[in-house]
Amino acid sequence: MKPFEAGKESLIGMVRTIAQNELAQSVQAIDQQGLYPEAVLRQLAAAGGMSAHLRAPHGFNDFGLAIQSIAEVARVCGSTGFMMWCQAVCGLYMQEASSTVLQGAPLLSHVSGERLGGTALSNPMKTYAKIESFMLKAVPADGGYRVTGSLPWVSNLGPDHYCGAIASIADESGSRELMFLLRCDAAGVTLRECPSFSGMEGTGTYALHLNDCFVSPDDVIADPARPLIKKIRAAFVMLxxxxxxxxxxxxxxxxxxxxxxxxxxxxxxxxxxxxxxxxxxxxxxxxxxxxxxxxxxxxxxxxxxxxxxxxxxxxxxxxxxxxxxxxxxxxxxxxxxxxxxxxxxxxxxxxxxxxxxxxxxxxxxxxxxxxx
Structure with missing residues (x-):
């Protein structure tokens, strides 16, 4: 039986049980030793706790239920609740992607917890709010794009993880942005440890450095990005x-x-x-x-x-x-x-x-x- 087939109440019950047992036993290690709770995150994903907001067949299309699930976990461990949000919004990007490839097997693996991912939209969201400027730059290349730049910290990452990212493009057609799935194991991508924070140490947070990283059409979420960002911005913040x-x-x-x-x-x-x-x-x-x-x-x-x-x-x-x-x-x-x-x-x-x-x-x- 798939997790969401068990019903909404069962989903919350499963999430609460994981949070109050397996997660509660690891909270000190997460906070004090920087333990990345990968096994717990996979359990929460398999229970449907990070996909309730997605449309069938992957979820209930219920954002309220997704918010409740994250709250149940953050009540025990704020770091893990934050990573649930990272995984949840990354799933949202994949669901809404223009790439039908991302909507297929990759999204299914993401929903099940087989694969984990985050969101690198801090800089773009600040840029759209006129606080910063885009740190990633993309140029058209044969069969896709080449992206270069750095982001100071992105969470819920690891060597085999990925995240949703946005790069600015300037070509003969004018200026726009490209939203894409950035794979941490792609050529030209480097993950670097961040300085120690006062909290949230176990969140898989790294600095991302891209040097001529190739993005294929299969990994394009939106081009141009702004229409999709306008559609999902409330959902992004709401979660x-x-x-x-x-x-x-x-x-x-x-x-x-x-x-x-x-x-x-x-x-x-x-x-x-x-x-x-x-x-x-x-x-x-x-x-x-x-x-x-x-x-x-x-x-x-x-x-x-x-x-x-x-x-x-x-x-x-x-x-x-x-x-x-x-x-x-x-x-x-x-x-x-x-x-x-x-x-x-x-x-x-x-x-x-x-x-x-x-x-x-x-x-x-x-x-x-x-x-x-």
Whole structure:
């Protein structure tokens, strides 16, 4: 039986079981030793946890369910929840690809967890928001394109992994962008270790260097890229809300864990667990409504998604800090899940789109959509 044939409730149950057992046993190694939880990621993929948003026969076409799945995992480990998002959006790129080859066996292998991949769209998304410029450059070549450039860090990668990427093209027809599946084992591609981060060490994050890397038509996702980016931009950002929701819920769990012992003094703190839970529940209800129309490409809808994502990032910071204050000294131990979650919340706030990026984009789009 394929995972999604078991039903939606069974899918969430399987994801929760993996998260609370196999993943929970590895969280310390992921955070402290930089363990890349490849076996757990393959289990989560096989359970359907990273493909619920895809259309049949690969999933349920249910973005709300995909967000819930990511949240269940991020509640236990924010790093693994982030990698679920990477795998989920990479599957979305392949599903929407102009290449029928990518939509076939490669997508099936991706959905099953046989192959794993990420997304190298941080720089392009910042470029479209007028924050950066494209770091990858493509030139037409016989039977495809040649791409050169570097990206400072891309996650959920390994020697046999791949990621969705975008390169700018300048030729006689004008300027446009090429979106393609970048294979880490392709000629001209080098993966380099990144400096140590304060958190998210087990996320398979590397710097990517491309030197005259050939891209065949079989690996083209979109040419030009902008129409597809406009179609999936809300879905791309929306799926990240699962990361935020999981980190917030985990922080609330840690607050309740000490309520019996410390509630008599914790009652004097702001952002009590019941208050944060109410705010999270309201935010999740808003996200679930947005998830009903993930391909709405209007600016007005995208602003709503950006606002929900920003709210999730800000609530992550508040919840994680409050959990630390509620737990006191025990939450300040390096081995504490609360200490880890504080660092995970910082990542939710700075990963593309970061809070400042979200606010900047909302302001820009709001000005563009205002009547003259």
């Amino acid at each position: 990240q809300c699962g990361m935020a929701a999981g980190v917030i819920q985990g922080a609330i769990d840690s607050m309740w864990a000490v309520e019996d012992q410390l509630g008599h003094v914790n009652c004097y703190l702001e952002d009590r667990p019941q208050d944060l839970q109410s705010e999270l529940d309201e935010l999740l209800a808003r996200i679930m409504r947005l998830a009903e129309t993930p391909y709405d490409d209007s600016d007005a809808f995208f602003i709503q998604v950006l606002d929900a994502r920003a709210h999730g990032a800000e609530l992550s910071l508040r919840a994680a800090q409050s959990a630390l204050l509620h737990q006191g000294a025990r939450g300040y131990l390096m081995s504490s899940e609360v200490q880890r979650r504080v660092r995970e919340s910082h990542f939710v706030a700075i990963v593309t789109p970061a809070i400042k990026h979200l606010r900047s984009e909302m302001a820009r789009l709001s000005q563009e959509t205002m009547p003259a």
